[in-house]
Amino acid sequence: MLMADLRDLDMRLLVAFDAVANEGTFGRAAERLGYTQSAVSQQIASLERIVGDRVFDRPGGPRPVELTPLGAHLLEHGRALLTQLDRISDDLDRFRAGDAGRLSVGTFQSISNTVLPSLIGSMRKELPGLEIVAFESDYDDVLHDRLAAGDLDLSFVVGDVDPSFDTRHLLNDPFRLIARPGQFPAGPVQISAIVDEPLLGQHANSCQMINEAGLRSGGLDPNYVFRTNDNGTVAAMVRAGMGVAVLPLLCVDPEDPRVSLHPLEPAFPGREISIAWRSGHTLSPAAERFIELAVSVSAEVALRFAELDPPPPRRRTKRPATA
Amino acid sequence: MLMADLRDLDMRLLVAFDAVANEGTFGRAAERLGYTQSAVSQQIASLERIVGDRVFDRPGGPRPVELTPLGAHLLEHGRALLTQLDRISDDLDRFRAGDAGRLSVGTFQSISNTVLPSLIGSMRKELPGLEIVAFESDYDDVLHDRLAAGDLDLSFVVGDVDPSFDTRHLLNDPFRLIARPGQFPAGPVQISAIVDEPLLGQHANSCQMINEAGLRSGGLDPNYVFRTNDNGTVAAMVRAGMGVAVLPLLCVDPEDPRVSLHPLEPAFPGREISIAWRSGHTLSPAAERFIELAVSVSAEVALRFAELDPPPPRRRTKRPATA
DNA sequence: CCATGAGCATAAGCATAACTGATCATCATG
DNA sequence: CATGATGATCAGTTATGCTTATGCTCATGG
Structure with missing residues (x-):
């Protein structure tokens, strides 16, 4: 028996198989699927060649075909496959709408x-x-x-x-000076006014690089006394009087009344x-x-x-x- | 986009899809599958026509192809389908050995x-x-x-x-007379010897029909005083002295010492x-x-x-x- | 007992799909 | 810039799938 692998199976054969099992005759299944009776006959023959056994008993004459035991067993699997295909179809549609995956x-x-x-x-x-x-x-x-x-x-x-x-x-996320309230008058602060302040900052990363380059371009040679990547810690240290910080605005809580924020002058580009x-x-x-x-x-x-x-x-x- | 139904999908396209995703290039996938590169290229194109979107990004030049997000999503489904096909294949083999279904x-x-x-x-x-x-x-x-x-x-x-x-x-299940131990001497009993005995038997079914026909052919016009289809009940009634029974041998427990079994003569065919x-x-x-x-x-x-x-x-x- | 009709199988013919081989365009690499 | 690996594409061939026409089987009803 020249038995092919199920991996060679065309799902259309399962569709035909299901239709014949439902309709009882090749002809009615063909009609429903838009084929001729002959086409369905050949499709079932293909399926049987692939699985290696008859899936229908053909009693001959005007009597309807009936599933063989193996056919009935296969049909359960086949129907599960078809509904899985439909589910996949739906899932792909959802994926295309962004709503899956x-x-x-x-x-x-x-x-x-x-x-x-x-x-x-x-x-x-x-x-x-x-x-x-x-x-x-x-x-x-x-x-x-x-x-x-x-x-x-x-x-x-x-x-x-x-x-x-x-x-x-x-x-664009501009840099701001973070200081204790009252340490500087509200509004912009000259970079030159903080050249002697101890600085708090982050560890080296692209944001901190931009930051330091900006300060240097304003004539400040930064003196970092503490570095942490935890922005909350920086703010706490400022409140504790350890020094001042220059941070991107996104890194601070502008609603926090315990620190005050000041633009720096001359301004330098934010990140x-x-x-x-x-x-x-x-x-x-x-x-x-x-x-x-x-x-x-x-x-x-x-x-x-x-x-x-x-x-x-x-x-x-x-x-x-x-x- | 002329998008076909997934029910038109040939599993071979999924096999090719899987192979390309594993190998990284159409050519190596083709080699592994025994196709030419051109064939695989066309198979993937077919698959993409069916699902309606590209499943691979082709960066051009000697770089390997890579799954699109939709391709990656589809591949998960596809691989599940293929393993399911393999499981079905195994199950069909077991079915053919009688060990499934x-x-x-x-x-x-x-x-x-x-x-x-x-x-x-x-x-x-x-x-x-x-x-x-x-x-x-x-x-x-x-x-x-x-x-x-x-x-x-x-x-x-x-x-x-x-x-x-x-x-x-x-x-062939022969009929036997069921009587109380000692009621008749061991061994065969003439049908003529029980013509006056009250009879216990089953309700009308093919076995009982054969039974009664046999008794009549032996000259006995059966007089049933109790009918039940529960064979244990028949035996219990015999033990209680209600009458005797003629039952197929399969219907009685030949090990039960509380009743005795006798062939009938002239013999008539068992069921x-x-x-x-x-x-x-x-x-x-x-x-x-x-x-x-x-x-x-x-x-x-x-x-x-x-x-x-x-x-x-x-x-x-x-x-x-x-x- | 034969005629009828419903049913599947099959052969022949054709259209289409699928595959091969050759070639082209792309692009990383050296 | 030459090279080589890659996928796409085209033309040609093969294989597959479908239709039409026909044959065989068998239940049914005169």
């Missing part, structure tokens, strides 16, 4: 604290079937490597990345935050949507920044003129 | 008590993967109907059945027990095996009958001659 996103602390919660909230509300996995690291190269390896679909990044990645710009993915690689619909939402959430954050600094000129709500 | 057998009380336990025991030991379902009825027509409807794969039957069934003969199935219908391998085992277990039973009656002439084991 998994999305891995690289992030770093300040993003995780600010844009990510609302972003993931929106995604989960809009695409509840999508599994979102976030991976956080404050070391750019870790994120880059995992992104390049395909472990991550998307990653938030700081500054420019090499051209093997495509990016979408999200926002540019983008979202990146491997160039030349198709993005999943979920990733596309994530990027769009990231852009809009970031725009809201940028808007809050703009309102924060210069400190909003306490504009009184316009009174309706009394007639 | 379900076997429904029709039976009646005396068979259930005697041949069936050891028969099912042998089957379960030999084919532990087979599910055996027994359906018992003491009404022949019920068994016949269920067999004809295909609810039963096989059924034990009494006597001849209509030609829409095929049968295999199992054994013929066979196993039947729908003629023209393929039998499952499990059913084939069941029939074979039924034949051999029945032969053992017939042997015990032969030893029982005439009571085995206590033949001494031959002593080796001393030199």
